[in-house]
Amino acid sequence: MALIKCPECGKENVSDKAEMCPSCGFGIKAYFEKIEQEKIKQQKRIELEELKKKREQESKEREQKRLQSIQKPEKPVFSRGFIIYMIVAVIFSSWLFLYTPTTYNGDPDSGTWIIELLVFIGIPLFVYLSIYNKRVEDYELACRDFEAYQRQMIKEQDEAMERQQRELDQKIANAVKCPNCGSINTKKISTTSRVTSVALVGVASSKIGKQYECKNCGYKW
Known part of the structure; x- marks a missing residue:
């Protein structure tokens, strides 16, 4: 808290936290809160502007490095x-x-x-x-x-x-998504793979009637 002069009537020793000036009724607290908010906004604008300039500078530096990486081509000749x-x-x-x-x-x-x-x-x-x-x-x-x-x-x-x-x-x-885990790391079960699985396992084969297999969780559908 600080003692200030009323911005409206000039009365001395008025608290900057007072709701109103005891002399003229001016809203001192709201007045200084508004000033503080403007300072914060101004500081944010300055920070954003500095950040923008920094990013632009970094972008220019990256572009310059890319340009420097491009060398002059050799004269083309028939192979x-x-x-x-x-x-x-x-x-x-x-x-x-x-x-x-x-x-x-x-x-x-x-x-x-x-x-x-x-x-x-x-x-x-x-x-x-x-x-x-x-x-x-x-x-x-x-x-x-x-x-x-x-x-x-x-x-x-x-x-x-x-x-x-x-x-x-x-x-x-x-991509075909696995209905079990949602992964797109899937593959189509080939006819040869199904036939081989049925031949080796019989009716217990997990590939019977299935078209896709998830490489992530092993689910077949």
């Missing part, structure tokens, strides 16, 4: 292994076209040869060139604007993590 594969694939496809059809009906089939070229050469070449062109684009971007390249790599990493998380969430959502 010798892929070139060798293409040579072997061309020879193999030509051999299939010239020899294999003749063995069966004596008449080479151009349609079969086109399919073989597509399977052994076209699809692998398309996939490899797509990857190679992406690496060339990344390399050119890194040479032109390394910081932009780093940001792009971070973005691609984040997108990959988001895809993995969505796939995981989807698997969890589609």
Whole structure:
């Protein structure tokens, strides 16, 4: 408790805990309680602002570390292994076209040869060139604007993590839950497993008429 001057009329030696000023009836206690509450709110706002700044700084530092972990890529070159594969694939496809059809009906089939070229050469070449062109684009971007390249790599990493998380969430959502313990660590009982269990145990087998088994508690349903 402290003796103060009434904020309203200026009367001296009034307790700051007094409900009202004895001179003018001003609500002293409520007045100072309101001031104290404002101080507490102001202190909380300051603490929250400091916490926000701290988290932003930590986020910037983490982002900076991630950027520094991205190194400049090496200049992409055609893989010798892929070139060798293409040579072997061309020879193999030509051999299939010239020899294999003749063995069966004596008449080479151009349609079969086109399919073989597509399977052994076209699809692998398309996939490899797509990857190679992406690496060339990344390399050119890194040479032109390394910081932009780093940001792009971070973005691609984040997108990959988001895809993995969505796939995981989807698997969890589609997972069969154990009705006994609620675990999603379950597996489907295969027909072979049921047949084997019945053959070994007979009608006492716990797998008769059951489709799933919980790996956590062993319950079957």
